[in-house]
Amino acid sequence: MDYNFHTHTTRCRHATDSDEDYVKCAIEAGIKYLGFSDHAPFLFPDGYDDGYRVPVSEAADYIESIRNLRKKYKDQIKITIGFEMEYYPRYFEEMLKFARNIGAEYLILGQHFILSEHPDGKGSIGPTDSEEHLKTYVDEVITAMKTGLFSYIAHPDLVCFTGDEDVYLREAKRLCLASRDLDIPLEINLLGIRGSRHYPSDRFFSIAGKVGAPVTIGVDAHASNDLLNKETLNIAMKLIKKHNLNYIGIPKIRKI
Numbered sequence: 001m002d003y004n005f006h007t008h009t010t011r012c013r014h015a016t017d018s019d020e021d022y023v024k025c026a027i028e029a030g031i032k033y034l035g036f037s038d039h040a041p042f043l044f045p046d047g048y049d050d051g052y053r054v055p056v057s058e059a060a061d062y063i064e065s066i067r068n069l070r071k072k073y074k075d076q077i078k079i080t081i082g083f084e085m086e087y088y089p090r091y092f093e094e095m096l097k098f099a100r101n102i103g104a105e106y107l108i109l110g111q112h113f114i115l116s117e118h119p120d121g122k123g124s125i126g127p128t129d130s131e132e133h134l135k136t137y138v139d140e141v142i143t144a145m146k147t148g149l150f151s152y153i154a155h156p157d158l159v160c161f162t163g164d165e166d167v168y169l170r171e172a173k174r175l176c177l178a179s180r181d182l183d184i185p186l187e188i189n190l191l192g193i194r195g196s197r198h199y200p201s202d203r204f205f206s207i208a209g210k211v212g213a214p215v216t217i218g219v220d221a222h223a224s225n226d227l228l229n230k231e232t233l234n235i236a237m238k239l240i241k242k243h244n245l246n247y248i249g250i251p252k253i254r255k256i
């Protein structure tokens, strides 16, 4: 795989290694197109800091550091600077404005919370048997896709739904059809494989395959040597084969 557009840095407070370590490992792994997509900075209006984003005060440093690395390694790798961001109906305009102003070039959607996270939102990841929870997640992801601002959907299968199977299939199909019709790829997330999480989900990608939704891969690197992990990539490739997925390879990056 010669691309990865899902890379974090220590600024999100749950990743390790220097920015340059990521670039070096990417080059070693044969990556030609590297996107940094750390968790988008946002301070909620009441001052609440959720603790997993780039602090607003470090956002400029993030952009500057990656820009410098882009210059330094320009003959070996093409670097793009962006964010992994949620679509929060209540705060989206503000988050987008900040990302643009600070110099972000692209966004991927990571819908980690529903109902705008704070103060009354919920973590997307579950587990949950609530149809309402799953429906809201899918509605919000589809609304995000319709903005045309997200280059792809990170871990689209984030919700660990334990309720009625028919409900899951219906909602997953709705998400996959939107992905196909709007041409926004769905990510096979390698962090899910590394961490033995409930995603990438077999049942989700079986639907993606049937529908023909475009699929890409993201390392979701939180340590530089995640970029060198061939084993997880092989598992992702097997998933692509198994469900006859419409694997597009490198995603088209939508500039914001």
Ligand SMILES: [Zn+2]
Pocket: 084, 110, 112, 154, 155
């Ligand atoms: Zn994420």
Ligand SMILES: [Zn+2]
Pocket: 006, 008, 084, 110, 154, 220
């Ligand atoms: Zn991520």
